[in-house]
Amino acid sequence: MLQFELLHTDPHSHARRARLTLNHGVVETPIFMPVGTYGTIKGVMPRSLEEMGAQIILGNTFHLWMRPGLDVMAQFGGLHQFERWSKPILTDSGGFQVWSLGEMRKISEEGVRFASPVNGDKLFLTPEISMQIQTTLNSDIVMQFDECTPYDVKGHVTTEPEARQSMELSLRWARRCRTEFARLENPNALFGIVQGGMFENLRQESLDQLVAMDFPGYAVGGVSVGEPKDEMLRIMAHTPHRLPAHKPRYLMGVGTPEDLVDGVANGVDMFDCVMPTRNARNGHMFTRFGDLKIRNARYKTDERPVDETCTCYTCAGIRQSASSAGHGGFSRAYLHHLDRCGEMLGPMLTSIHNLHYYLNLMREVREALEAGTFGVFVRQFKADRARGI
Amino acid sequence: MLQFELLHTDPHSHARRARLTLNHGVVETPIFMPVGTYGTIKGVMPRSLEEMGAQIILGNTFHLWMRPGLDVMAQFGGLHQFERWSKPILTDSGGFQVWSLGEMRKISEEGVRFASPVNGDKLFLTPEISMQIQTTLNSDIVMQFDECTPYDVKGHVTTEPEARQSMELSLRWARRCRTEFARLENPNALFGIVQGGMFENLRQESLDQLVAMDFPGYAVGGVSVGEPKDEMLRIMAHTPHRLPAHKPRYLMGVGTPEDLVDGVANGVDMFDCVMPTRNARNGHMFTRFGDLKIRNARYKTDERPVDETCTCYTCAGIRQSASSAGHGGFSRAYLHHLDRCGEMLGPMLTSIHNLHYYLNLMREVREALEAGTFGVFVRQFKADRARGI
Numbered sequence: 018m019l020q021f022e023l024l025h026t027d028p029h030s031h032a033r034r035a036r037l038t039l040n041h042g043v044v045e046t047p048i049f050m051p052v053g054t055y056g057t058i059k060g061v062m063p064r065s066l067e068e069m070g071a072q073i074i075l076g077n078t079f080h081l082w083m084r085p086g087l088d089v090m091a092q093f094g095g096l097h098q099f100e101r102w103s104k105p106i107l108t109d110s111g112g113f114q115v116w117s118l119g120e121m122r123k124i125s126e127e128g129v130r131f132a133s134p135v136n137g138d139k140l141f142l143t144p145e146i147s148m149q150i151q152t153t154l155n156s157d158i159v160m161q162f163d164e165c166t167p168y169d170v171k172g173h174v175t176t177e178p179e180a181r182q183s184m185e186l187s188l189r190w191a192r193r194c195r196t197e198f199a200r201l202e203n204p205n206a207l208f209g210i211v212q213g214g215m216f217e218n219l220r221q222e223s224l225d226q227l228v229a230m231d232f233p234g235y236a237v238g239g240v241s242v243g244e245p246k247d248e249m250l251r252i253m254a255h256t257p258h259r260l261p262a263h264k265p266r267y268l269m270g271v272g273t274p275e276d277l278v279d280g281v282a283n284g285v286d287m288f289d290c291v292m293p294t295r296n297a298r299n300g301h302m303f304t305r306f307g308d309l310k311i312r313n314a315r316y317k318t319d320e321r322p323v324d325e326t327c328t329c330y331t332c333a334g335i336r337q338s339a340s341s342a343g344h345g346g347f348s349r350a351y352l353h354h355l356d357r358c359g360e361m362l363g364p365m366l367t368s369i370h371n372l373h374y375y376l377n378l379m380r381e382v383r384e385a386l387e388a389g390t391f392g393v394f395v396r397q398f399k400a401d402r403a404r405g406i
Numbered sequence: 407m408l409q410f411e412l413l414h415t416d417p418h419s420h421a422r423r424a425r426l427t428l429n430h431g432v433v434e435t436p437i438f439m440p441v442g443t444y445g446t447i448k449g450v451m452p453r454s455l456e457e458m459g460a461q462i463i464l465g466n467t468f469h470l471w472m473r474p475g476l477d478v479m480a481q482f483g484g485l486h487q488f489e490r491w492s493k494p495i496l497t498d499s500g501g502f503q504v505w506s507l508g509e510m511r512k513i514s515e516e517g518v519r520f521a522s523p524v525n526g527d528k529l530f531l532t533p534e535i536s537m538q539i540q541t542t543l544n545s546d547i548v549m550q551f552d553e554c555t556p557y558d559v560k561g562h563v564t565t566e567p568e569a570r571q572s573m574e575l576s577l578r579w580a581r582r583c584r585t586e587f588a589r590l591e592n593p594n595a596l597f598g599i600v601q602g603g604m605f606e607n608l609r610q611e612s613l614d615q616l617v618a619m620d621f622p623g624y625a626v627g628g629v630s631v632g633e634p635k636d637e638m639l640r641i642m643a644h645t646p647h648r649l650p651a652h653k654p655r656y657l658m659g660v661g662t663p664e665d666l667v668d669g670v671a672n673g674v675d676m677f678d679c680v681m682p683t684r685n686a687r688n689g690h691m692f693t694r695f696g697d698l699k700i701r702n703a704r705y706k707t708d709e710r711p712v713d714e715t716c717t718c719y720t721c722a723g724i725r726q727s728a729s730s731a732g733h734g735g736f737s738r739a740y741l742h743h744l745d746r747c748g749e750m751l752g753p754m755l756t757s758i759h760n761l762h763y764y765l766n767l768m769r770e771v772r773e774a775l776e777a778g779t780f781g782v783f784v785r786q787f788k789a790d791r792a793r794g795i
Contacts, residue, residue: 056743060750064724064734085706085743092707092739099740101723317474318481334490335453345453350481351488354445354474361449361750 019158019206019233021265027391031258031284034386037265039105039157040205041097044072046265046286047382049277049375050107052294054080056100059294060361060368063102069329069373070380073105073157075289079114079142082150083135095155107289108156110147110194110210113238113270116165124164126186144193152203159207160236161194163187166214168244180214184223187212195230208267210238211256215248220256234265241270241290250279258284274303274378278398281382282391288379293371298364300356303374307405311352311367319349324406329373331366408547408595408622410654416780420647420673423775426654428494428546429594430486433461435654435675436771438666438764439496441683443469445489448683449750449757452491458718458762459769462494462546464678468503468531471539472524484544496678497545499536499583499599502627502659505554513553515575533582541592548596549625550583552576555603557633569603573612576601584619597656599627600645604637609645623654630659630679639668647673663692663767667787670771671780677768682760687753689745692763696794700741700756708738713795718762720755 020038027033037044051058051066054077058066066074076096085099093099096106115122115129122131128143147162166183167175175183191209198207209227213219227235237256240249249271257266257280267287268280277288293303300311304324309316311323322332331352334345347366355363378398385394409427416422426433440447440455443466447455455463465485474488482488485495504511504518511520517532536551555572556564564572580598587596598616602608616624626645629638638660646655646669656676657669666677682692689700693713698705700712711721720741723734736755744752767787774783 055747055749056740057749057751060754062719062734062751062754064719084747085739089707089739089743093709093737099737099743101734101736101740318478320482330451330453345451345490347490348482348488350474350478351445351490354478354488358444358473360444360446361753362446362451364750365449365451365754 018204019265021234021263023263025386025389027282027386027389029392030282032281032382032386032391033262033284033286034383035265035286037286039073041103041105041157042072044105045383047277047281047379047386048072048287049379050075050287050289051372051375052077052289052291053100053102055084056081056096058368058372060298060364061294061372063100065330065369066102066372067104069369070376071104071372073107074102076100076106076108076154076156077111077114078108078147078150078154079111081108081154082111083133087150087153090153095153097155105157106154107158108151108154108160109269110160110162111142111150112147112163113165115142116167124186126189128162144190145197148194148197148201148203152198152201155205157205158234159198159203159205161187161191161207161209161232163190163210163212163238165242166212166239168215168242168248175214177214177216177219180216180219183214184212184219188223188226191227191230195232206233208232208234208236210236210269211260212239214239215244215252217252217255220252221259224256224259228261232264234267235260236267236269237285238269240268241272249276253280253283253285260284274375274402275399277375277378278382278395282395293375294368297367297371300363300367302367303371304406305401307402309349309406311349311356313353316349316353319353321349322346323349323352323370324374327370327373327377329370331370331373407593408654410623410652412652414775414778416671416775416778418781419671421670421771421775421780422651422673422675423772424654424675426675428462430492430494430546431461433494434772436666436670436768436775437461437676438768439464439676439678440761440764441466441678441680442489444473445470445485447757447761449687449753450683450761452489454719454758455491455761456493458758459765460493460761462496463491465489465495465497465543465545466500466503467497467536467539467543468500470497470543471500472522476539476542479542484542486544494546495543496547497540497543497549498658499549499551500531500539501536501549501552502554504531505556515578517551533579534586537583537586537590537592541587541590544594546594547623548587548592548594550576550580550596550598550621552579552599552601552627554631555601555628557604557631557637564603566603566605566608569601569605569608572603573601573608577612577615580616580619584621595622597621597623597625599625599658600649601628603628604633604641606641606644609641610648613645613648617650621653623656624649625656625658626674627658629657630661638665642669642672642674649673663764663791664788666764666767667771667784671784682764683757686756686760689752689756691756692760693795694790696791698738698795700738700745702742705738705742708742710738711735712738712741712759713763716759716762716766718759720759720762
C-alpha cells in the first residue's frame with residue numbers, strides 16, 4: 018500500500034510538500050531517511066531516532082541477507098520487529114552492494130554471481146531473489162533490483178553505449194521485479210529506479226519506460242557513484258522533476274545539506290545518505306552555520322554547544338522535567354575530549370546531532386513550503402551555511 | 407559536606423540500609439557506582455544513567471588529569487558541568503592508576519614519579535597534588551592518595567613486612583591528604599583508605615589509625631588486585647564491619663553480583679567496578695538467573711529479552727506512551743546479531759542492561775533491608791543466580 022498526497026507546490030521551483038502513507042505509517046515529505054545497514058542506525062538507539070523525528074529509515078537488503086540471514090528475518094516476521102522500529106522502512110535491492118564488490122562479482126542477464134564477503138560462500142542474486150528477500154523483510158518500500166551504472170571503472174569513464182546496455186538491463190530487471198513482487202503478493206510498495214549514467218537522453222528513456230510500467234514511486238539511482246559533483250547536480254536538475262508529479266520521487270545516496278535543498282528545489286521528495294552518521298564518527302559535524310571538525314584543537318576549551326540553534330539532545334539536552342535538568346546539552350570541549358579519548362559516547366552524541374540536523378533541515382524545508390516561503394528559505398539557508406561556525 | 411543516616415540494620419548480618427547526603431544530592435545505600443573513567447560511563451548517555459537510577463558515579467583522577475587536563479576542568483568549574491551529570495560524583499585518588507603503570511613508575515616517600523602514558527611527559531603525583539586535582543574536579547567524595555599494596559609482583563607474593571611498609575606509607579599519605587584537603591578548603595568529603603594487603607592484623611592497624619584521624623567515610627582498598635577470590639572474601643569479611651558504624655563504608659573495585667551481596671552482608675555500603683560495562687562490551691551479560699554470553703550461537707534465533715524479569719530499556723523498552731510503543735525491548739537474537747556485526751548499538755544496549763542489573767540488584771537489597779527480609783532475599787538471590795539462564 019502507498020498513498021501519495023501532494024499538499025503544496027512551490028511556484029518558483031519544482032519543490033513540493035507531500036504526504037506519503039505506507040503500511041507502517043505516514044511520512045511527511047520532503048524527508049531524509051537515516052541509513053540502518055545491518056538493522057541499526059550506527060550508534061543510535063531507536064528511541065533517539067523517534068525523538069529526533071525520524072519518520073522512515075533504511076535497511077540494506079544485501080547486508081541483512083548475509084547477517085542475520087533470512088531464517089532469522091522470517092522468524093521475526095520482518096525487519097520491524099527484529100530491530101524494534103514501528104514506523105516505515107525502505108530497503109534497497111542489494112544491487113548497489115553487489116556492484117560495490119567490484120571484481121568479486123559477475124553480472125549476467127539472469128542476475129549477479131558473487132562470493133559472500135562474510136564467509137566466501139558462492140551466492141547468486143537476481144531480481145526475483147531480491148523481491149523474495151525484501152518480502153521477508155516486509156519493508157514498506159521495496160526497491161527494484163537494478164544494475165548501478167558506474168561512473169568509471171579504473172579510470173575508464175563509462176561510454177554512452179555501455180550506459181545504455183546497463184540501463185536496458187535494469188529495465189528488464191524492473192519488469193521481472195514487478196512480476197515477482199505481484200506473484201509474492203507483497204502488500205508493500207515497489208519503486209522503479211531510473212538509470213542511464215550521466216546521459217540525459219538515456220535518463221529520459223529509462224524514465225519513460227519505467228513510467229509506462231506504472232510503479233507507485235520512482236527513484237533516481239546511479240548518482241553518488243564517484244562522479245564529479247557538477248555531473249551529479251546536472252542529473253539531479255534533469256531527471257526528478259520529469260517523473261510523474263503524483264508519485265513520490267527518491268534520489269538515492271545524496272548527499273550534503275546543500276544537495277538536499279537543491280534536490281528539493283528540483284522536485285525530489287526523499288533522500289538517504291550515510292554522510293550524517295559516517296561523518297559523525299569522524300568528528301565531522303553539520304551545523305546551521307557551516308561544518309565543524311570537532312578534532313580541531315580550537316575546541317578544546319569551547320564551552321558552547323556544537324550548534325547554538327540546535328534542539329537535539331547533544332546540543333540542547335532534555336529540558337522537559339526539573340529532575341533531568343543538566344542532562345545532555347554537551348559542550349564542544351566535551352565532544353572534543355571524547356573524540357580524543359576514543360570514547361564511544363563521542364560518536365553516539367555526534368551521530369544524534371548530525372541526524373537531527375538533517376531531519377530538522379527537512380522539517381524547515383517542509384514548513385517553508387507550507388508557508389510559501391521556500392525561495393526565501395533557500396537564500397537564508399545558503400547564507401547561513403556559508404557564514405561559517 | 408557529608409551526612410550519613412543509618413536507617414535499618416539487619417539483625418542477622420552486618421548489612422545496613424543508610425542514606426548519604428552529599429553536596430550534589432542524596433545517595434541511598436547500599437549502592438553500586440558506575441565507573442566513568444574519562445568523564446563518561448563507556449557507551450552510556452547521562453540520561454540513560456539517570457533513567458536506570460544511578461545515584462552517584464565515579465571519575466578517575468589520573469585519567470582526567472591526563473585528558474582533558476586541569477585547565478579544562480578548572481574552566482568548567484569541575485567534572486559535573488563538563489560531563490553534564492548533576493548528581494554526586496566520587497573520584498579516586500590516582501593512586502591505583504599510577505600503581506598500575508608497573509615499572510613505568512617510581513614510588514618514594516614524597517610521592518610517585520612516572521611517565522605519562524599519553525605523551526611520555528615526566529610527571530609527579532603526591533598526596534597534595536591529588537588533593538589539588540580532586541578539588542578542581544569538585545567531586546562530592548574525594549579519595550585519599552594511597553599506595554595500593556600489590557598481591558604479588560611477578561609471582562613474588564607480597565610479604566607481611568612489605569605490606570606493612572606499604573600500609574604505613576599510605577597512612578602517612580592519609581595525614582598529608584587531610585592537611586592539604588583542609589588547606590584547600592575543599593567543601594566536599596575526604597575518605598581514608600584501609601590498606602594492609604592480605605594480613606588481617608595490618609588491616610586492623612590501618613583501620614585503627616585512619617579512624618583516629620576521623621575521616622567522614624572509609625574505603626577498603628587493595629582488593630581486586632589479582633588476589634585469589636577466597637583471599638578477597640576473607641578481607642571483605644574481616645575489615646568493613648570493623649569500620650565505624652555511623653560512617654559510610656566503600657569497598658573499592660568489587661565485584662560480581664554475588665560479591666556485592668556478600669559485601670552488603672559484611673557491612674559495605676558502596677561499591678564500584680568496571681565489570682558491568684567492560685563485560686557488556688564483550689557480550690557478557692548479567693541476569694537474575696545467571697550470566698549469559700550473547701555470542702553463543704544458541705541465541706541466534708532467540709526472541710526472548712536477555713532477562714525476562716528486567717525492566718531496562720534493552721529488555722523491556724519504553725512503555726510509558728502510546729506513541730513510543732515498540733521501541734526498545736530487544737531480543738537476544740538482535741543483540742547476538744549486533745555483536746556479530748560489530749555494531750556500536752550492541753555494547754550500548756548491553757551496557758545499559760548490565761548497569762541496570764547492578765543498580766536494580768542494589769535497589770532490591772535496599773528494599774529487603776527495609777522490609778527486614780534480607781536473609782530471605784540473599785537465599786533467593788543465590789538460588790536464582792545458580793539456576794542458570
